Amino acid sequence: MPGGWLMVLCVLLFVREPLRFARELTASLDTLGMRGVPALVELAAHAVTAIVTVAAGWGLWLRHPQSPALAGVAVAASAAVTVQSLYWTSLPGGAVPGEQLPLSLVAIAHAAGWIAYLRYSRRVRAWCE
Numbered sequence: 001m002p003g004g005w006l007m008v009l010c011v012l013l014f015v016r017e018p019l020r021f022a023r024e025l026t027a028s029l030d031t032l033g034m035r036g037v038p039a040l041v042e043l044a045a046h047a048v049t050a051i052v053t054v055a056a057g058w059g060l061w062l063r064h065p066q067s068p069a070l071a072g073v074a075v076a077a078s079a080a081v082t083v084q085s086l087y088w089t090s091l092p093g094g095a096v097p098g099e100q101l102p103l104s105l106v107a108i109a110h111a112a113g114w115i116a117y118l119r120y121s122r123r124v125r126a127w128c129e
Contacts, residue, residue, distance in 0.1 A: 002060065002127055009114060013057030013071065017078050021050040028091045039090035049077045065128050068118045075118075079111035 002010055024046060032039055056074035059067030085093070086100045095103055118124055 004123065005117060005121075006060065006123060006127060009071065009117070010057045010060050013053045013060070013074060017053040017074075017081075018050045020081075021046045024091050024093065027093065031092070035090045042084075042090055045084075046081055049074075049081045052077055060128070063128050068124050068128055072115045072118050075111045075114045079107045082107040 001007070021043075025043060028035065028039060028043070032043075052070070053074040056067060056071040059070055083104045085091070086095050086103055
């Protein structure tokens, strides 16, 4: 079982994006017909992101050698979905006007921190060898 920050990352990958997708899906399911094709495309992209994050978390948990690279892609995709949801969305939700830029910067910084950890951490390299 991974320990420390690697465990935190595994939990984030397993839980955060799938829960966000589930929340978006349940909030928009009743009005999906009214929202049209853009909402379906957006939900599909968010579903793929959720699937990739779970796969990355599972790969890290199982010590697969390629999982740090997949986790980096998953974290970047999660940040991209967050920024996209803040600026352009066909789904319910969104941020209060004026909060988009700070929230986007936090999402990008969060992703950059995890990507740096995945690339430069000796613990990650030792775990996945």
